[in-house]
Amino acid sequence: MSLIRETDLPGIGKKFEINARSGDKMVIVVHDDGRREIHHFDNDDPEESISMVTLDDTEARRISGIIGGLAYVPKALESVEVAFDNMVFEWYKVESSAKAIGKTIGELHIRKKTGAMVIAVIKKDHKIINPGPEQVVSEGATLVVIGERRQVKLCKELILNGGL
Structure with missing residues:
Protein backbone atom coordinates (compact mmCIF):
# COMPACT_ATOMS: atom_id res chain seq x y z
CA MET A 1 0.00 0.00 0.00
CA GLY A 68 -7.05 11.03 -12.58
CA GLY A 69 -8.51 9.72 -15.83
CA LEU A 70 -10.51 12.73 -17.03
CA ALA A 71 -8.76 12.86 -20.41
CA TYR A 72 -8.44 9.11 -21.00
CA VAL A 73 -9.83 6.19 -19.08
CA PRO A 74 -8.01 2.87 -19.49
CA LYS A 75 -10.36 0.19 -20.85
CA ALA A 76 -10.21 -1.78 -17.60
CA LEU A 77 -11.64 1.18 -15.67
CA GLU A 78 -14.47 2.25 -18.01
CA SER A 79 -17.12 0.50 -15.91
CA VAL A 80 -15.99 2.43 -12.82
CA GLU A 81 -16.41 5.72 -14.68
CA VAL A 82 -20.05 4.93 -15.43
CA ALA A 83 -20.74 4.47 -11.74
CA PHE A 84 -19.06 7.78 -10.83
CA ASP A 85 -19.94 9.79 -13.96
CA ASN A 86 -21.66 12.67 -12.12
CA MET A 87 -20.02 12.13 -8.75
CA VAL A 88 -17.14 14.05 -7.23
CA PHE A 89 -14.92 13.32 -4.26
CA GLU A 90 -13.82 16.25 -2.17
CA TRP A 91 -11.54 16.52 0.84
CA TYR A 92 -12.79 19.20 3.24
CA LYS A 93 -10.69 20.26 6.22
CA VAL A 94 -12.85 21.31 9.18
CA GLU A 95 -11.61 24.77 10.15
CA SER A 96 -11.94 26.19 13.68
CA SER A 97 -14.81 28.47 12.57
CA ALA A 98 -17.05 25.55 11.47
CA LYS A 99 -20.32 25.50 13.43
CA ALA A 100 -20.61 21.70 13.03
CA ILE A 101 -17.67 21.03 15.37
CA GLY A 102 -18.82 18.81 18.22
CA LYS A 103 -21.92 17.60 16.40
CA THR A 104 -22.30 14.12 14.94
CA ILE A 105 -22.86 13.27 11.29
CA GLY A 106 -26.30 11.99 12.34
CA GLU A 107 -27.22 15.17 14.23
CA LEU A 108 -26.31 17.22 11.17
CA HIS A 109 -28.43 14.96 8.88
CA ILE A 110 -25.75 15.37 6.22
CA ARG A 111 -27.07 12.75 3.80
CA LYS A 112 -30.74 13.69 4.28
CA LYS A 113 -30.17 17.45 3.90
CA THR A 114 -27.51 17.46 1.17
CA GLY A 115 -27.55 14.07 -0.57
CA ALA A 116 -23.77 13.86 -0.08
CA MET A 117 -22.07 11.15 1.99
CA VAL A 118 -19.06 11.38 4.27
CA ILE A 119 -17.06 8.29 3.31
CA ALA A 120 -14.00 8.88 5.49
CA VAL A 121 -12.74 11.08 8.31
CA ILE A 122 -9.00 11.63 8.42
CA LYS A 123 -7.45 12.82 11.67
CA LYS A 124 -3.78 13.31 12.50
CA ASP A 125 -3.51 10.01 14.33
CA HIS A 126 -5.95 7.79 12.40
CA LYS A 127 -8.47 7.35 9.58
CA ILE A 128 -12.09 6.32 9.93
CA ILE A 129 -13.43 4.68 6.80
CA ASN A 130 -17.22 4.70 6.32
CA PRO A 131 -17.99 6.65 9.52
CA GLY A 132 -21.36 6.07 11.14
CA PRO A 133 -23.94 8.66 12.23
CA GLU A 134 -22.34 8.75 15.71
CA GLN A 135 -19.05 10.12 14.31
CA VAL A 136 -18.35 13.57 15.80
CA VAL A 137 -17.09 16.32 13.49
CA SER A 138 -13.88 17.65 15.02
CA GLU A 139 -11.70 20.66 14.30
CA GLY A 140 -8.78 19.91 11.99
CA ALA A 141 -10.26 16.65 10.72
CA THR A 142 -10.49 16.16 6.96
CA LEU A 143 -13.83 14.85 5.72
CA VAL A 144 -13.84 12.89 2.46
CA VAL A 145 -17.21 13.60 0.86
CA ILE A 146 -18.79 12.04 -2.23
CA GLY A 147 -21.80 13.25 -4.17
CA GLU A 148 -22.82 15.36 -7.10
CA ARG A 149 -20.97 18.69 -7.20
CA ARG A 150 -24.05 20.57 -5.89
CA GLN A 151 -24.50 18.06 -3.04
CA VAL A 152 -20.85 18.32 -1.98
CA LYS A 153 -21.11 22.12 -1.97
CA LEU A 154 -24.22 21.92 0.25
CA CYS A 155 -22.39 19.55 2.59
CA LYS A 156 -19.51 22.02 2.96
CA GLU A 157 -22.02 24.79 3.75
CA LEU A 158 -23.72 22.54 6.30
CA ILE A 159 -20.40 21.82 8.05
CA LEU A 160 -19.44 25.50 8.03
CA ASN A 161 -22.82 26.81 9.25
CA GLY A 162 -23.90 23.85 11.41
CA GLY A 163 -27.25 23.56 9.61
CA LEU A 164 -29.11 24.41 6.42
Missing part, protein backbone atom coordinates in the same frame (compact mmCIF):
# COMPACT_ATOMS: atom_id res chain seq x y z
CA SER A 2 1.35 3.43 -0.89
CA LEU A 3 1.83 5.92 1.91
CA ILE A 4 1.15 9.65 1.64
CA ARG A 5 2.46 11.90 4.37
CA GLU A 6 1.18 15.49 4.58
CA THR A 7 3.13 18.30 6.26
CA ASP A 8 2.20 21.96 6.74
CA LEU A 9 4.90 24.36 5.60
CA PRO A 10 4.09 27.65 7.39
CA GLY A 11 4.41 30.62 5.05
CA ILE A 12 4.94 28.29 2.06
CA GLY A 13 2.03 25.84 1.75
CA LYS A 14 1.84 22.05 2.14
CA LYS A 15 4.19 19.18 1.38
CA PHE A 16 2.96 15.76 0.33
CA GLU A 17 5.45 12.88 0.43
CA ILE A 18 4.40 9.80 -1.51
CA ASN A 19 6.06 6.41 -1.21
CA ALA A 20 4.55 4.44 -4.08
CA ARG A 21 4.07 0.67 -4.14
CA SER A 22 6.72 0.57 -6.86
CA GLY A 23 9.31 1.87 -4.39
CA ASP A 24 9.44 5.32 -5.99
CA LYS A 25 9.42 8.36 -3.73
CA MET A 26 7.87 11.63 -4.81
CA VAL A 27 7.40 14.92 -2.98
CA ILE A 28 4.83 17.49 -4.08
CA VAL A 29 5.00 20.98 -2.58
CA VAL A 30 1.83 23.04 -3.08
CA HIS A 31 2.73 26.68 -2.57
CA ASP A 32 0.21 29.18 -1.22
CA ASP A 33 0.48 31.10 -4.52
CA GLY A 34 -0.75 28.03 -6.47
CA ARG A 35 2.60 26.80 -7.80
CA ARG A 36 3.39 23.11 -7.48
CA GLU A 37 6.82 21.53 -7.31
CA ILE A 38 7.12 17.82 -8.00
CA HIS A 39 10.34 16.12 -6.90
CA HIS A 40 11.23 12.53 -7.86
CA PHE A 41 13.82 10.71 -5.76
CA ASP A 42 16.32 7.98 -6.55
CA ASN A 43 15.16 4.53 -5.37
CA ASP A 44 18.70 3.71 -4.20
CA ASP A 45 19.12 7.00 -2.32
CA PRO A 46 15.74 8.33 -1.08
CA GLU A 47 17.38 11.63 -0.06
CA GLU A 48 18.72 12.35 -3.58
CA SER A 49 16.26 14.21 -5.85
CA ILE A 50 16.83 13.12 -9.45
CA SER A 51 14.28 15.43 -11.10
CA MET A 52 11.99 18.35 -10.36
CA VAL A 53 9.15 20.01 -12.27
CA THR A 54 7.45 23.30 -11.39
CA LEU A 55 3.86 23.85 -12.54
CA ASP A 56 1.49 26.79 -12.20
CA ASP A 57 -2.03 26.19 -10.86
CA THR A 58 -3.64 25.73 -14.30
CA GLU A 59 -0.99 23.27 -15.46
CA ALA A 60 -1.24 21.28 -12.22
CA ARG A 61 -5.03 20.99 -12.54
CA ARG A 62 -4.77 19.85 -16.16
CA ILE A 63 -2.18 17.23 -15.30
CA SER A 64 -4.23 16.02 -12.31
CA GLY A 65 -7.14 15.51 -14.71
CA ILE A 66 -4.95 13.43 -17.00
CA ILE A 67 -3.58 11.34 -14.13
Whole structure:
Protein backbone atom coordinates (compact mmCIF):
# COMPACT_ATOMS: atom_id res chain seq x y z
CA MET A 1 0.00 0.00 0.00
CA SER A 2 1.35 3.43 -0.89
CA LEU A 3 1.83 5.92 1.91
CA ILE A 4 1.15 9.65 1.64
CA ARG A 5 2.46 11.90 4.37
CA GLU A 6 1.18 15.49 4.58
CA THR A 7 3.13 18.30 6.26
CA ASP A 8 2.20 21.96 6.74
CA LEU A 9 4.90 24.36 5.60
CA PRO A 10 4.09 27.65 7.39
CA GLY A 11 4.41 30.62 5.05
CA ILE A 12 4.94 28.29 2.06
CA GLY A 13 2.03 25.84 1.75
CA LYS A 14 1.84 22.05 2.14
CA LYS A 15 4.19 19.18 1.38
CA PHE A 16 2.96 15.76 0.33
CA GLU A 17 5.45 12.88 0.43
CA ILE A 18 4.40 9.80 -1.51
CA ASN A 19 6.06 6.41 -1.21
CA ALA A 20 4.55 4.44 -4.08
CA ARG A 21 4.07 0.67 -4.14
CA SER A 22 6.72 0.57 -6.86
CA GLY A 23 9.31 1.87 -4.39
CA ASP A 24 9.44 5.32 -5.99
CA LYS A 25 9.42 8.36 -3.73
CA MET A 26 7.87 11.63 -4.81
CA VAL A 27 7.40 14.92 -2.98
CA ILE A 28 4.83 17.49 -4.08
CA VAL A 29 5.00 20.98 -2.58
CA VAL A 30 1.83 23.04 -3.08
CA HIS A 31 2.73 26.68 -2.57
CA ASP A 32 0.21 29.18 -1.22
CA ASP A 33 0.48 31.10 -4.52
CA GLY A 34 -0.75 28.03 -6.47
CA ARG A 35 2.60 26.80 -7.80
CA ARG A 36 3.39 23.11 -7.48
CA GLU A 37 6.82 21.53 -7.31
CA ILE A 38 7.12 17.82 -8.00
CA HIS A 39 10.34 16.12 -6.90
CA HIS A 40 11.23 12.53 -7.86
CA PHE A 41 13.82 10.71 -5.76
CA ASP A 42 16.32 7.98 -6.55
CA ASN A 43 15.16 4.53 -5.37
CA ASP A 44 18.70 3.71 -4.20
CA ASP A 45 19.12 7.00 -2.32
CA PRO A 46 15.74 8.33 -1.08
CA GLU A 47 17.38 11.63 -0.06
CA GLU A 48 18.72 12.35 -3.58
CA SER A 49 16.26 14.21 -5.85
CA ILE A 50 16.83 13.12 -9.45
CA SER A 51 14.28 15.43 -11.10
CA MET A 52 11.99 18.35 -10.36
CA VAL A 53 9.15 20.01 -12.27
CA THR A 54 7.45 23.30 -11.39
CA LEU A 55 3.86 23.85 -12.54
CA ASP A 56 1.49 26.79 -12.20
CA ASP A 57 -2.03 26.19 -10.86
CA THR A 58 -3.64 25.73 -14.30
CA GLU A 59 -0.99 23.27 -15.46
CA ALA A 60 -1.24 21.28 -12.22
CA ARG A 61 -5.03 20.99 -12.54
CA ARG A 62 -4.77 19.85 -16.16
CA ILE A 63 -2.18 17.23 -15.30
CA SER A 64 -4.23 16.02 -12.31
CA GLY A 65 -7.14 15.51 -14.71
CA ILE A 66 -4.95 13.43 -17.00
CA ILE A 67 -3.58 11.34 -14.13
CA GLY A 68 -7.05 11.03 -12.58
CA GLY A 69 -8.51 9.72 -15.83
CA LEU A 70 -10.51 12.73 -17.03
CA ALA A 71 -8.76 12.86 -20.41
CA TYR A 72 -8.44 9.11 -21.00
CA VAL A 73 -9.83 6.19 -19.08
CA PRO A 74 -8.01 2.87 -19.49
CA LYS A 75 -10.36 0.19 -20.85
CA ALA A 76 -10.21 -1.78 -17.60
CA LEU A 77 -11.64 1.18 -15.67
CA GLU A 78 -14.47 2.25 -18.01
CA SER A 79 -17.12 0.50 -15.91
CA VAL A 80 -15.99 2.43 -12.82
CA GLU A 81 -16.41 5.72 -14.68
CA VAL A 82 -20.05 4.93 -15.43
CA ALA A 83 -20.74 4.47 -11.74
CA PHE A 84 -19.06 7.78 -10.83
CA ASP A 85 -19.94 9.79 -13.96
CA ASN A 86 -21.66 12.67 -12.12
CA MET A 87 -20.02 12.13 -8.75
CA VAL A 88 -17.14 14.05 -7.23
CA PHE A 89 -14.92 13.32 -4.26
CA GLU A 90 -13.82 16.25 -2.17
CA TRP A 91 -11.54 16.52 0.84
CA TYR A 92 -12.79 19.20 3.24
CA LYS A 93 -10.69 20.26 6.22
CA VAL A 94 -12.85 21.31 9.18
CA GLU A 95 -11.61 24.77 10.15
CA SER A 96 -11.94 26.19 13.68
CA SER A 97 -14.81 28.47 12.57
CA ALA A 98 -17.05 25.55 11.47
CA LYS A 99 -20.32 25.50 13.43
CA ALA A 100 -20.61 21.70 13.03
CA ILE A 101 -17.67 21.03 15.37
CA GLY A 102 -18.82 18.81 18.22
CA LYS A 103 -21.92 17.60 16.40
CA THR A 104 -22.30 14.12 14.94
CA ILE A 105 -22.86 13.27 11.29
CA GLY A 106 -26.30 11.99 12.34
CA GLU A 107 -27.22 15.17 14.23
CA LEU A 108 -26.31 17.22 11.17
CA HIS A 109 -28.43 14.96 8.88
CA ILE A 110 -25.75 15.37 6.22
CA ARG A 111 -27.07 12.75 3.80
CA LYS A 112 -30.74 13.69 4.28
CA LYS A 113 -30.17 17.45 3.90
CA THR A 114 -27.51 17.46 1.17
CA GLY A 115 -27.55 14.07 -0.57
CA ALA A 116 -23.77 13.86 -0.08
CA MET A 117 -22.07 11.15 1.99
CA VAL A 118 -19.06 11.38 4.27
CA ILE A 119 -17.06 8.29 3.31
CA ALA A 120 -14.00 8.88 5.49
CA VAL A 121 -12.74 11.08 8.31
CA ILE A 122 -9.00 11.63 8.42
CA LYS A 123 -7.45 12.82 11.67
CA LYS A 124 -3.78 13.31 12.50
CA ASP A 125 -3.51 10.01 14.33
CA HIS A 126 -5.95 7.79 12.40
CA LYS A 127 -8.47 7.35 9.58
CA ILE A 128 -12.09 6.32 9.93
CA ILE A 129 -13.43 4.68 6.80
CA ASN A 130 -17.22 4.70 6.32
CA PRO A 131 -17.99 6.65 9.52
CA GLY A 132 -21.36 6.07 11.14
CA PRO A 133 -23.94 8.66 12.23
CA GLU A 134 -22.34 8.75 15.71
CA GLN A 135 -19.05 10.12 14.31
CA VAL A 136 -18.35 13.57 15.80
CA VAL A 137 -17.09 16.32 13.49
CA SER A 138 -13.88 17.65 15.02
CA GLU A 139 -11.70 20.66 14.30
CA GLY A 140 -8.78 19.91 11.99
CA ALA A 141 -10.26 16.65 10.72
CA THR A 142 -10.49 16.16 6.96
CA LEU A 143 -13.83 14.85 5.72
CA VAL A 144 -13.84 12.89 2.46
CA VAL A 145 -17.21 13.60 0.86
CA ILE A 146 -18.79 12.04 -2.23
CA GLY A 147 -21.80 13.25 -4.17
CA GLU A 148 -22.82 15.36 -7.10
CA ARG A 149 -20.97 18.69 -7.20
CA ARG A 150 -24.05 20.57 -5.89
CA GLN A 151 -24.50 18.06 -3.04
CA VAL A 152 -20.85 18.32 -1.98
CA LYS A 153 -21.11 22.12 -1.97
CA LEU A 154 -24.22 21.92 0.25
CA CYS A 155 -22.39 19.55 2.59
CA LYS A 156 -19.51 22.02 2.96
CA GLU A 157 -22.02 24.79 3.75
CA LEU A 158 -23.72 22.54 6.30
CA ILE A 159 -20.40 21.82 8.05
CA LEU A 160 -19.44 25.50 8.03
CA ASN A 161 -22.82 26.81 9.25
CA GLY A 162 -23.90 23.85 11.41
CA GLY A 163 -27.25 23.56 9.61
CA LEU A 164 -29.11 24.41 6.42
